[in-house]
Amino acid sequence: MLSIYWDIFKTTLKNNFVKEFLYRSNTFAMTFADLIWVAVEFAFFEVIYSNVGAINGWGRNETFFFLGIFISSDALFTTLFQRSFWEFPFLINKGDLDVLLTKPINAVFLATTKDINFTQIVNLMLGIWIIHHYGEAAGFAGGFAWFGVVFWVIIGLLTQFLMRFISVVCAFWLERGMTVSMLYYQLYSLANKPSGLYPISIRYLIKTALPFAFMGSIPAQSLMGKLPLSDYFLVVGVLGIYAWCCVLFWKKGLKRYQSASS
Amino acid sequence: MNSISNSWFFEWRLAAIKNGMKDALAYRWDFLIDFFGQAIVPVGIQLILWNSIFKQNGNATFGGMSHSDLLAYTWTSLLFSQIRGGNYDFSLIEMIRTGSLSQSLLRPVGPVEFVFWRGLGDKLFTATFCFLLGTIASFFAGHSIMNLIMAMMLAILGNIIHYLFGAALAAVAFYWENAFAILMVKNMVVSLLSGELIPLSVVPEKYSMIWQSTPFYLYVYGPTQVALGNWSHATWLHHMMIGFVWCFAFAVALKITWKISIHRYQGIGG
Amino acid sequence: MKTQTHSIQVQNVKRSFKSVKKEEGWRGTIKLLTNPEYIVHEALKGVSFTIESGEFVGLIGANGAGKTTLLKILSGLIPPTSGEATVLGFTPFERKLAYRKQISLVMGQKAQLWWDLPALEAFDLLRALYQIPRDVYKQRVDELTELLDVTKLLNTQIRRLSLGERMKMEVIGAILHLPKVIFLDEPTIGLDVLAAQKLRGFLKTHNQKEGATIILTSHNMDDISELCKRILLIKEGELIYDGEAKKLGKHDECQMSVKLMSEVAISELAQVLAINESQIQKDEEDPTTYLFTISRPKLTEYFQILMQKYQVADIGIHEASLERIIQQIYQN
Numbered sequence: 001m002l003s004i005y006w007d008i009f010k011t012t013l014k015n016n017f018v019k020e021f022l023y024r025s026n027t028f029a030m031t032f033a034d035l036i037w038v039a040v041e042f043a044f045f046e047v048i049y050s051n052v053g054a055i056n057g058w059g060r061n062e063t064f065f066f067l068g069i070f071i072s073s074d075a076l077f078t079t080l081f082q083r084s085f086w087e088f089p090f091l092i093n094k095g096d097l098d099v100l101l102t103k104p105i106n107a108v109f110l111a112t113t114k115d116i117n118f119t120q121i122v123n124l125m126l127g128i129w130i131i132h133h134y135g136e137a138a139g140f141a142g143g144f145a146w147f148g149v150v151f152w153v154i155i156g157l158l159t160q161f162l163m164r165f166i167s168v169v170c171a172f173w174l175e176r177g178m179t180v181s182m183l184y185y186q187l188y189s190l191a192n193k194p195s196g197l198y199p200i201s202i203r204y205l206i207k208t209a210l211p212f213a214f215m216g217s218i219p220a221q222s223l224m225g226k227l228p229l230s231d232y233f234l235v236v237g238v239l240g241i242y243a244w245c246c247v248l249f250w251k252k253g254l255k256r257y258q259s260a261s262s
Numbered sequence: 263m264n265s266i267s268n269s270w271f272f273e274w275r276l277a278a279i280k281n282g283m284k285d286a287l288a289y290r291w292d293f294l295i296d297f298f299g300q301a302i303v304p305v306g307i308q309l310i311l312w313n314s315i316f317k318q319n320g321n322a323t324f325g326g327m328s329h330s331d332l333l334a335y336t337w338t339s340l341l342f343s344q345i346r347g348g349n350y351d352f353s354l355i356e357m358i359r360t361g362s363l364s365q366s367l368l369r370p371v372g373p374v375e376f377v378f379w380r381g382l383g384d385k386l387f388t389a390t391f392c393f394l395l396g397t398i399a400s401f402f403a404g405h406s407i408m409n410l411i412m413a414m415m416l417a418i419l420g421n422i423i424h425y426l427f428g429a430a431l432a433a434v435a436f437y438w439e440n441a442f443a444i445l446m447v448k449n450m451v452v453s454l455l456s457g458e459l460i461p462l463s464v465v466p467e468k469y470s471m472i473w474q475s476t477p478f479y480l481y482v483y484g485p486t487q488v489a490l491g492n493w494s495h496a497t498w499l500h501h502m503m504i505g506f507v508w509c510f511a512f513a514v515a516l517k518i519t520w521k522i523s524i525h526r527y528q529g530i531g532g
Numbered sequence: 533m534k535t536q537t538h539s540i541q542v543q544n545v546k547r548s549f550k551s552v553k554k555e556e557g558w559r560g561t562i563k564l565l566t567n568p569e570y571i572v573h574e575a576l577k578g579v580s581f582t583i584e585s586g587e588f589v590g591l592i593g594a595n596g597a598g599k600t601t602l603l604k605i606l607s608g609l610i611p612p613t614s615g616e617a618t619v620l621g622f623t624p625f626e627r628k629l630a631y632r633k634q635i636s637l638v639m640g641q642k643a644q645l646w647w648d649l650p651a652l653e654a655f656d657l658l659r660a661l662y663q664i665p666r667d668v669y670k671q672r673v674d675e676l677t678e679l680l681d682v683t684k685l686l687n688t689q690i691r692r693l694s695l696g697e698r699m700k701m702e703v704i705g706a707i708l709h710l711p712k713v714i715f716l717d718e719p720t721i722g723l724d725v726l727a728a729q730k731l732r733g734f735l736k737t738h739n740q741k742e743g744a745t746i747i748l749t750s751h752n753m754d755d756i757s758e759l760c761k762r763i764l765l766i767k768e769g770e771l772i773y774d775g776e777a778k779k780l781g782k783h784d785e786c787q788m789s790v791k792l793m794s795e796v797a798i799s800e801l802a803q804v805l806a807i808n809e810s811q812i813q814k815d816e817e818d819p820t821t822y823l824f825t826i827s828r829p830k831l832t833e834y835f836q837i838l839m840q841k842y843q844v845a846d847i848g849i850h851e852a853s854l855e856r857i858i859q860q861i862y863q864n
Contacts, residue, residue, distance in 0.1 A: 021561050022552055024568075026438035033447040040450045043469075044459065050466045051325040052315060175289040175648070183299035189307050197314050270663045277660030281646070281653060288648040288689070364609050365644035369661055370632045376661075525611065 008105065009113055016116040030119040034075075038126060041067055041192060056196035062224065065138035066194045068130030069149070069223070070216030073156025075123035081161060083115035088168040089177025092257065108250065112165075139224040152219030155235065159214040162242040169246070172253030191215050207231070211238050274371060275379045282383025293387075301344060301388050308336050308459065325464025334403055335461045335486055341396030341410075342417040342485040343458045344389045350381025351428030351445055355435035363527065374429050374516065405489050412498050413488035419505040420481035424452070426512035427477075433516075436523035457483025477508035539585035539713060539745040540606065545615035547576040547601050575601040577769040578615065585712070586743040588736075590750065590760030590777065594862050598769045599749045600717060606747065607637045607715045619713055633662060636711035638702055640718035645690050651701040652686040655708060662709035669708070676704045680734055696727030703731065707738060716748045720755055732758050753855040765861065772861070780857050786828050787850050788835070791821045793843035798822075804841055805834050820845075825856075 020027045045067070049060040058066070088111055091097045100107040131149060135142060167184040171177020191212035195203045206213040214235060221227040287293055315321060316329040324332065354377055357363040366373035400410060431448060435441035453459055455478040462473050462483045473479050484501050487493045493501075553569040554560055563569075575598045583589055593599045604610045605617055608624030608631070617624060622631040638644075645654040652673075659669045677683040680700040690698060699719060707714065716735070720728040736759055739746050750756055756763060757777060765773035765780070773780060801822065802809045815821035826834060831849070838844055 018554060018561050022554065023438060026441075029434075029438065030443045033443045036447045037450055040454050043454060047325075047460060047465050047469075048315075051464055052321055055314060174292055174295075176292045179292040179295045179299070183295050183303075186299040186303040189304070193311070198310055199314060199317075202310055270660075274657075274660040274663075277657050281649070281657045284653055285646060285649055362642060362644075364604075364607075364639070364642070365637065367609060367627060368607060368632055368635060368637050370629055370663075371661055527610065 004105070005109060008110075012113055013116060017118060020118050027119055030117075031122050034119055034123045035126070038071060038123060041071070057226075058194045058196035061134050061137035062139075062220065063194050064134040065131060065140060065224070066216050066220040067192075068127050068132075068134060069152060069156070069219045070127075070192060071130065072124055072127030072149075073153045073160070073215050073219075075120040075127055076153060076157050077160045077164075079117050079120040079124065080157070081112055081164070082120075083117050084112045085164045085168055086181065087114065088112070089171035089181060092168075092171040092253075093175070093177050097257065108165075112161075135223075138220075139226075141223075141225075145223060148223050149219075152222060155239075156215040156219060158239060159211055159242075162239065162246055163211070165246045166242070166249060169249045169253045172249075172256050188212070194220065207234060208238055211235075211242070214239070278376060278379035279383035279386065282380035283386055284383075285380075286384040286387065297388055297391070301392050304343065304458070305336060305340050309333070312336065325461070327461065327464060332461065334490060337399040338396060338403070338405070338489050339458060339461075339482050339486045340392050341400070341489065342413070342420075342482045343456075344385070344392040345414075345417045345421050345481075349428075349445075349449070350377050350384075350425060351432045352442060353377050353381060354429055354432040355441045355445065358432070358435040358527065359441070367527075374520065378425055378429075400489060405491065409489050409491055412495070413485040416480060416488060416498065416502060416505065417482070417485040419502065419509065420456075420477070420485070423477050423505060423508050423512060424481060426509065426516050430512055430516040430519045433519035433523040436526040452478050452481070455479060456481040457486065461486075477505065477512075480505050480508070538582045539587070539620060540581075540583040540747075541616075541618045542582070542602075542606070543580050543616045544578045545576055545580070545602070545605060545612045545617050546574070546578050547598075547605060547610070547613045548572050548574045574769055576605075576612070579766070579769075579771045580615075581764060581771060581774050583745060583747070585745050586739075587762060588739045588746045588748070588760050590748050590756040590763040591766065592749065592751075592756060592763055592858065593766035597766045599766055602766065603637075603715050603717055603747065603749060607635060608632075609637075633709065634712045635715070636706040636709070636713075637715045638706045638717065638719055640699065640716075640721040643690070643698070643702060645698075645701060645705055647691050648689060650687045650689055651682075651693075651705070654690070654701075655686075655705060658705055658708055664709055672708060672710075673704070676707070679737070680704065680730065696723045699723060699727070700731065703734070707744075710742055711744060713745045714747070716746060716750075718750055718752075719748070720750060720752050728752065728754070735759060753853070753858065757854045765858070767861070777854060780854065785825060786831070787856070788824045788826060788831065789815070789821060789848045789850070790824065790838060790844060791818070791846040793820070793845050795819050796822075796842065805837060825860075 042064070045060070045063050049063070053059065054062075091100070091111055097107065097111070100110045103110060128149075131140070132142075164184065167180045168177060170180040174180065187210060190198075190202070190206055190210065195206060195213050195217035198206070203213070207218070218227060218231060218235065221231075286296075312324075312329065312332045315324055316332075322328070327335070354363075354374065357366065357373065357377070363373060366376060369376070397410070428445060428448065431444055432441065434444055455462075455473045455476055457473075457479055458481070462470070462479055465473060473483075480501060484493075488498050550570050550572050553571045555563060555569075579598075579602065591599050591602065601610070605612050606619055606624055608619075608627045611625040620631065620634055622628055624631065645651060655669075655673055658664075659666070664672070673686075674683070677686060680703075682697055682700050682704075685693060685697055685701075690701065693701065703719060719735075720731055723731065732755060735746065735748075738744065739759075746759075748755060748760060760777055762775065763773065763777045763780065764771060798809055798812050798814065801812055805824075807824075807826065811825045813823040813825075815823060824834070835847070
């Protein structure tokens with residue numbers, strides 16, 4: 001069973017690879033665009049830290065170390081899923097989900113792995129370089145602790161997958177599912193700043209209901225050895241609840257979709 | 263004859279705005295979520311950030327600005343950030359990508375301008391709300407009406423520059439399949455260099471050349487400075503002039519890029 | 533300005549497209565990056581014709597024959613690679629304002645109306661775009677929606693309409709400004725028999741009443757045979773027939789269906805009558821019925837031979853259908 005899925009994924013991978021090469025100039029431009037995004041993130045904090053010292057324990061090095069982790073996990077998500085999620089609401093609203101539902105393969109798998117974006121691999125490498133570059137100054141041990149980086153980047157990937165999934169299944173209940181995706185990206189600006197910059201209430205929010213902190217702040221704290229034990233349990237708990245909600249929403253939404261379509 | 267064409271000049275533009283407005287309001291929930299996301303979230307995050315830097319860190323100033331200065335800046339900038347906020351250029355690339363540009367090309371009005379007016383209608387509610395909120399805030403802050411009007415003129419000029427720039431960039435969609443990345447990055451750069459995220463005056467002196475050499479500061483930072491009374495009339499006039507030059511430059515760029523790239527259009531799919 | 537009787541003039545129009553060639557495997561993929569190879573596809577290989585104003589012309593051809601490319605050139609969406617096309621005296625690709633006000637393009641597979649708004653809102657915007665006076669506009673909408681039975685649906689969102697209803701709205705939207713030239717690209721695609729019939733009747737009336745020049749592409753031969761006096765047949769980028777639909781087949785050709793008492797091999801029949809095997813077809817439902825495509829003067833002769841050789845149960849003679857004729861042209 002698993003081999004079928006791997007086979008499908010491999011084919012998708014190959015097709016997308018060919019596509020990137022067919023639109024060469026597009027691919028180069030996208031890579032460049034992605035790099036500008038990183039530059040904008042850095043510029044923002046450069047401005048902030050040229051005016052203040054540390055904010056709640058987050059100094060310049062800690063923040064850039066955080067950015068390295070955030071950029072890596074974001075790049076991984078963007079590579080594997082972002083485009084497919086972008087298309088997802090259209091599948092629902094235009095009724096194209098029908099085609100996927102008739103296939104002998106899990107429809108969610110098909111819908112979320114349709115498109116792969118190779119240009120973000122450059123960002124992933126850049127993110128890892130940033131972690132390496134600012135790690136020591138931020139108190140990151142290096143060596144075997146790199147396994148921790150891998151672990152947390154995957155946690156970040158999983159978190160974003162689950163959050164995006166909830167935001168796209170809203171399309172079952174809305175006429176234009178795109179709006180929730182847009183809202184998600186507005187709220188995403190809660191993810192690209194270290195949690196110390198926020199007041200307690202927001203810090204709590206991004207660890208629970210909107211777990212953006214799992215993509216950068218919490219991993220950075222953990223890797224710098226500053227994460228309290230209770231937060232590890234929180235991560236497991238929140239992701240568990242999120243996964244449960246995803247299944248529930250998908251099932252409910254599907255019911256609605258199938259009864260409403262003509 | 264003349265009077266007919268004169269009334270047509272306004273009529274189709276108004277009709278396009280109306281159409282865009284109705285489209286935006288077609289679904290209640292979608293509209294409300296959209297509104298919340300665009301109008302409330304960005305400003306909310308900014309206010310939180312300033313609060314952290316001052317209250318929790320105990321700083322007295324940030325880049326020479328006090329907490330109340332920054333709050334005044336944030337509230338006032340809300341007035342203009344929504345005016346610049348149109349993303350109609352995304353509609354253009356979508357039309358090129360899907361081939362629905364075909365119908366627009368054959369209508370008596372140009373697609374670039376049509377999309378602008380229709381997009382304006384889409385944006386009008388959010389912009390009006392923010393405008394009212396900003397006006398009320400300005401009233402309490404005691405800004406002069408004259409300054410507000412002058413600031414608004416600059417912001418509207420900024421809006422036009424922003425669209426001309428975006429539409430000129432959108433022409434890359436004739437060549438590339440996924441041109442939206444370019445527009446996304448443009449928006450990211452703009453959000454930083456327009457003064458929507460942080461007042462540009464806190465940018466260290468050595469980097470100030472960067473924002474001064476783009477027109478983006480005319481969108482939010484410039485108008486906010488005018489409204490707050492930080493810019494004299496002469497400075498305002500100076501920047502209006504700079505704005506007109508940019509406007510002209512992008513209008514020419516738009517004309518050229520579309521003229522060249524339209525030859526690439528193949529009107530995909532039937 | 534001289535008076536324009538020719539609505540459309542096309543002279544030696546060619547159009548080619550370039551695309552990247554992808555070879556199999558990873559090596560091919562790498563090659564795309566380093567040294568891509570291009571394939572030039574000639575969609576139109578020098579097409580010429582003229583169309584008088586008020587004509588209703590059918591443009592037919594197999595998929596990929598170049599119909600849509602021609603339609604795009606004529607409407608002004610793409611320029612020809614070489615040659616000259618004029619429509620109403622304009623060069624279409626310049627897309628002059630005066631030109632755009634006089635034409636319309638309907639694509640069966642693409643909507644111009646706005647998905648989330650009712651048709652009436654879209655019509656109102658089109659009214660403003662084309663400067664149609666309000667009273668004229670109102671009267672026209674009433675009349676057209678009445679004719680197509682969609683008056684009650686004017687306030688329903690486009691997305692909530694059925695395909696047939698949506699297409700009717702599209703057509704109304706496209707002719708609200710009474711264009712002098714209308715390009716219809718497969719307007720009846722996906723429609724049921726009744727809806728297609730209704731739309732055809734409507735287009736016919738409109739053409740007669742308003743005298744608009746209409747070019748129609750369709751794979752539905754009922755559309756063509758019912759509406760178009762003249763057809764342009766395109767095959768692999770070349771215009772291979774231009775003339776009356778009726779005369780398309782060899783004029784003296786007809787079809788004879790013969791039911792025999794027992795089954796006979798087609799090769800034997802061909803030998804007996806001394807004709808090509810391709811001129812004989814077996815009825816799919818009845819294996820003892822044969823369809824002969826033959827020239828009319830030879831009819832009696834063949835009939836007599838068959839009567840002598842075999843036991844004939846039934847016989848019928850018909851004109852060759854347009855569909856059959858075109859099928860033959862494609863195959864040869």
